[in-house]
Amino acid sequence: MTAQFASMIARRPALTMGMALALAIAVVALLPGLFAPQPPNAIDVGRALLPPSAEHWFGTDHVGRDVYARVVHGARVTLGIVAGSLALSALFGGVAGTIAGYLRGWSDLFSGQLVEVILSFPPIFLGVMITGIIGSNVANLMLALSIVYLPLFFRAARSAAMVESARPYVEAAQVLGAGEGRILFRHLLPNVLPAVLTQYIILFPLALQIQAALGFLGLGVQPPTPDWGASLQESKDYVLYASWTAIFPGLALVVSSLAVILIGRGLQSRT
Amino acid sequence: MSGANGRELLRLEGVSKVFAQRRGFSRTAGLRAVTDASFTLAGGEVLALVGESGSGKSTLGRTAIRVVEPTAGDIWLEGERITDLDRRQLRPLRRKMQMVFQDPYGSLNPRIRIGAAVAEGMRLHGLASARTLRDRVAQALEQVGLRPEIADRFPAALSGGQRQRVAIARALAVEPTVIVADEPTSALDVSVQAEIIDLLKALQSRQALSMLFISHDLRVVGDISDRVMVLYLGRIVESGPTGQVFRDPAHPYTRALLQAVPKHVGAAHGKRQLLKGELPNPVSPPSGCVFHPRCPFAIEACRSADMSHREVAPGQVTACIRDDLPAFDAQREDRT
Numbered sequence: 318m319t320a321q322f323a324s325m326i327a328r329r330p331a332l333t334m335g336m337a338l339a340l341a342i343a344v345v346a347l348l349p350g351l352f353a354p355q356p357p358n359a360i361d362v363g364r365a366l367l368p369p370s371a372e373h374w375f376g377t378d379h380v381g382r383d384v385y386a387r388v389v390h391g392a393r394v395t396l397g398i399v400a401g402s403l404a405l406s407a408l409f410g411g412v413a414g415t416i417a418g419y420l421r422g423w424s425d426l427f428s429g430q431l432v433e434v435i436l437s438f439p440p441i442f443l444g445v446m447i448t449g450i451i452g453s454n455v456a457n458l459m460l461a462l463s464i465v466y467l468p469l470f471f472r473a474a475r476s477a478a479m480v481e482s483a484r485p486y487v488e489a490a491q492v493l494g495a496g497e498g499r500i501l502f503r504h505l506l507p508n509v510l511p512a513v514l515t516q517y518i519i520l521f522p523l524a525l526q527i528q529a530a531l532g533f534l535g536l537g538v539q540p541p542t543p544d545w546g547a548s549l550q551e552s553k554d555y556v557l558y559a560s561w562t563a564i565f566p567g568l569a570l571v572v573s574s575l576a577v578i579l580i581g582r583g584l585q586s587r588t
Numbered sequence: 589m590s591g592a593n594g595r596e597l598l599r600l601e602g603v604s605k606v607f608a609q610r611r612g613f614s615r616t617a618g619l620r621a622v623t624d625a626s627f628t629l630a631g632g633e634v635l636a637l638v639g640e641s642g643s644g645k646s647t648l649g650r651t652a653i654r655v656v657e658p659t660a661g662d663i664w665l666e667g668e669r670i671t672d673l674d675r676r677q678l679r680p681l682r683r684k685m686q687m688v689f690q691d692p693y694g695s696l697n698p699r700i701r702i703g704a705a706v707a708e709g710m711r712l713h714g715l716a717s718a719r720t721l722r723d724r725v726a727q728a729l730e731q732v733g734l735r736p737e738i739a740d741r742f743p744a745a746l747s748g749g750q751r752q753r754v755a756i757a758r759a760l761a762v763e764p765t766v767i768v769a770d771e772p773t774s775a776l777d778v779s780v781q782a783e784i785i786d787l788l789k790a791l792q793s794r795q796a797l798s799m800l801f802i803s804h805d806l807r808v809v810g811d812i813s814d815r816v817m818v819l820y821l822g823r824i825v826e827s828g829p830t831g832q833v834f835r836d837p838a839h840p841y842t843r844a845l846l847q848a849v850p851k852h853v854g855a856a857h858g859k860r861q862l863l864k865g866e867l868p869n870p871v872s873p874p875s876g877c878v879f880h881p882r883c884p885f886a887i888e889a890c891r892s893a894d895m896s897h898r899e900v901a902p903g904q905v906t907a908c909i910r911d912d913l914p915a916f917d918a919q920r921e922d923r924t
Contacts, residue, residue, distance in 0.1 A: 485694035489755075492655055493709040493762070494682030507699040 332583020410470025418478025603661030703739030828904025
């Protein structure tokens with residue numbers, strides 16, 4: 318068992334490390350209270366901007382909140398928003414792309430053009446625009462992020478569906494008397510899914526960046542909810558003499574991105 | 589084996605298929621895959637479609653059961669005209685017309701278990717209740733010589749021969765009356781080919797199935813079929829009882845095909861250059877008899893021949909206008 322595990326690490330070190338990291342981060346995000354019992358929003362102005370110590374591992378911020386508690390509790394908020402909005406994107410983009418790739422014709426042309434329009438905006442600009450128009454709260458932020466990444470899921474699913482549609486099992490299903498809906502959902506979608514999942518892994522770090530950037534611009538999660546991007550924003554005035562207020566939320570972003578990138582790399586170099 | 593009930597099951601009249609080709613916004617001349625094909629398939633009969641690749645045999649087989657839409661002509665199934673039925677109207681009829689595909693690696697969905705794949709047709713056509721479904725699947729698998737336990741596996745766990753058996757079980761599970769077998773053995777190892785042919789033969793005679801057997805392997809065709817149709821460039825150039833056609837082919841193209849069959853495995857024979865040139869472009873087929881540019885017996889009149897069929901023996905027709913061909917000798921090549 319241990320030997321097996323060791324050989325797995327040796328064979329696919331990136332994947333194993335990425336998975337281990339992601340698992341650890343997921344556990345922290347799901348059960349923050351277990352790792353940081355202190356409340357993330359407890360203000361204690363008398364103990365503001367203290368450097369890291371045994372009592373406050375990551376120090377305290379400008380209103381005396383424990384940075385460690387805010388980073389740990391922020392994991393659920395930040396990563397949850399990214400994971401959730403990408404899942405929404407993958408669902409709608411994936412299904413629409415599969416339909417377009419299978420049916421082709423005018424619906425494909427129309428949705429393809431619509432997607433091109435979205436793609437022509439830089440993601441951060443589009444995110445600012447959407448949250449700026451409809452207001453910045455968690456639901457709107459998620460909606461904005463899903464719209465930003467929908468085209469990429471659409472494209473990935475569409476091209477996979479086009480390849481799969483040409484395979485004989487689709488014709489075989491038609492010969493059996495299966496309707497379009499059945500062919501799409503029972504036959505094509507499961508075969509398009511790997512392409513969508515790959516896209517999900519590729520886009521996760523990018524979406525995390527955009528989420529943090531929007532948080533930094535104040536267009537994301539509103540205070541006092543702990544969020545890594547928002548924490549970076551709050552720390553910007555103190556970063557010169559209380560660097561820990563920025564370093565630890567930033568590090569959390571880097572490590573989370575790294576975990577997903579490692580998984581992606583590991584899956585890519587499949588032997 | 590021939591004619592278990594002999595009644596007409598499938599009839600095609602003047603069926604053509606032209607694949608439209610688009611270049612940008614303009615439509616150019618279409619690819620004529622099948623031109624003016626007429627034939628009938630009787631109950632319990634095995635009709636073989638032979639020809640080289642690109643001859644349109646797969647397209648004709650698919651058009652006959654309306655998997656491919658005909659551009660012209662009419663199709664009748666059990667006396668009912670099915671040419672104009674739309675997809676929805678056609679769906680209940682799918683049960684009667686099944687197909688076995690060439691590539692058993694592609695024709696089974698890699699993400700659907702064998703049992704579910706075999707059950708799909710029965711479920712779609714309401715042939716089994718949820719309770720009896722498992723038993724029906726087991727029966728269907730046993731019928732093609734597979735163990736029922738295989739139902740829980742995915743296609744990737746099966747060999748090519750096993751997969752083709754599954755594909756056959758899937759097609760037969762809905763109790764069809766016509767099966768189109770599109771080169772069902774050409775993607776398989778030689779050792780497995782004979783097994784699949786024997787299985788198809790056994791099932792065909794046991795259930796009095798009608799089969800349209802598409803192949804370029806004349807030895808298999810001679811083994812399995814009652815009648816044979818020879819296609820060249822989308823045209824039926826000769827058809828008739830298999831034994832009769834193989835013994836005394838009336839069309840020069842059929843002769844060339846038969847002479848190309850190696851007689852003894854390992855026997856040394858000189859380079860065979862039976863046909864000159866290559867299959868012409870089906871977008872702009874030759875005038876007159878489409879075979880005349882490659883035909884060793886072509887005469888001036890062939891350039892404007894209309895390729896209508898004439899009977900040369902009971903049940904045997906040819907599209908060749910020459911009735912003065914030298915006697916056929918399978919061992920020797922025809923020369924001009």
